[in-house]
Amino acid sequence: MKTLFFSAKPYEKASFNEHNNSYHQQIEYLDTHLGPHIVNAVEEGTFAVCVFVNDRLTPEVIEVLAAKGVKVIALRCAGFNNVHLDTARRLGIRVCRVPAYSPEAVAEHAVAMLLTLNRKTHKAYNRVREQNFSLNGLLGFNLYGKTAGVIGTGKIGRAFAKIMQGFGCRVLAYDLFPDETLKQAGVQYTSFDELLQQSDILSLHCPLTPENRYLINEKTLNKAKSGVTIINTSRGGLINTKDAIEALKTGKIAYLGIDVYEQEEKLFFHDLSGAIIADDLIQRLMSFPNVLVTGHQAFLTTEALAQIADTTLSSIAAFAAGQDPDPARILV
Incomplete structure (x- = not known):
């Protein structure tokens, strides 16, 4: 089960790698943000994409993700104004978020x-x-x-x-x-x-x-x-x-x-x-x-990063097992 991680920063990689010891997911990190310029690089069979606040999941981007077989869009943040939820719903892609992280x-x-x-x-x-x-x-x-x-x-x-x-x-x-x-x-x-x-x-x-x-x-x-x-x-x-x-x-x-x-x-x-x-x-x-x-750093504490990583990975794991995570995390 592969998760493709966009807009990855060093502090996030360290936190996700540490918490992934409990989930054993295959994670690939990309520094670039997700948008029309890179979406075709998503490989067939990728189970989930993990995105942040400045990734752009437009209807066109989500259409490509669906064609590639992506099943989950996992936001590692609370806000979701950058995701076209109606398109994800129509194409059967599940969307989750981290509703509260410290x-x-x-x-x-x-x-x-x-x-x-x-x-x-x-x-x-x-x-x-x-x-x-x-x-x-x-x-x-x-x-x-x-x-x-x-x-x-x-x-x-x-x-x-x-x-x-x-x-x-x-x-x-x-x-x-x-x-x-x-x-x-x-x-x-x-x-x-x-x-x-x-x-x-x-x-x-x-x-x-x-x-x-x-x-x-x-x-x-x-x-x-x-x-x-x-x-x-x-x-x-x-x-x-x-x-x-x-x-x-x-x-x-x-x-x-x-x-x-x-x-x-x-x-x-x-x-x-x-x-x-x-x-x-x-x-x-x-x-x-x-x-x-300041450059969108309000969330940046050790405690918040730990909660973001654990919540995101557990949500992806739940979807992979055919189960739903906590309803508060589910957008679609």
């Missing part, structure tokens, strides 16, 4: 970005290395007493909300399906507009769907507090980058931290230090002193 890892990274932007620790680090101990320009604000708005209260949003409560923040939340445990813990669910109007900090923790694409845009930003801090560790398409740039220029957004970007496919997970990046939007974003960009 949600605390992503939530903690969101908080780390917030603290870095606020207290400017990245700037202080560079200054001190140059023997500059001046405090000018490093002024921050207390998180204690601020209002944090959490958009999406699944497992990651829930973890983020609890951390912010620990800082002494008032926590507002917006979700189509409120979490009763968070309500009992003092989190106040409200309308999206009210959350925008009252929050000093906005943190995005929802999947990307056609309905919420560009959730943060010129119109919604106009409803937000002036000087709001926005953190996005979910999906880049939740923010209209052009509108965010305009809001940064006017001061409507005081700080912006993004671990995801709507055009990240050709950028993130690659070393481009010697290249000329043609994407003017990301270059403009990175020119702002109050913007922090």
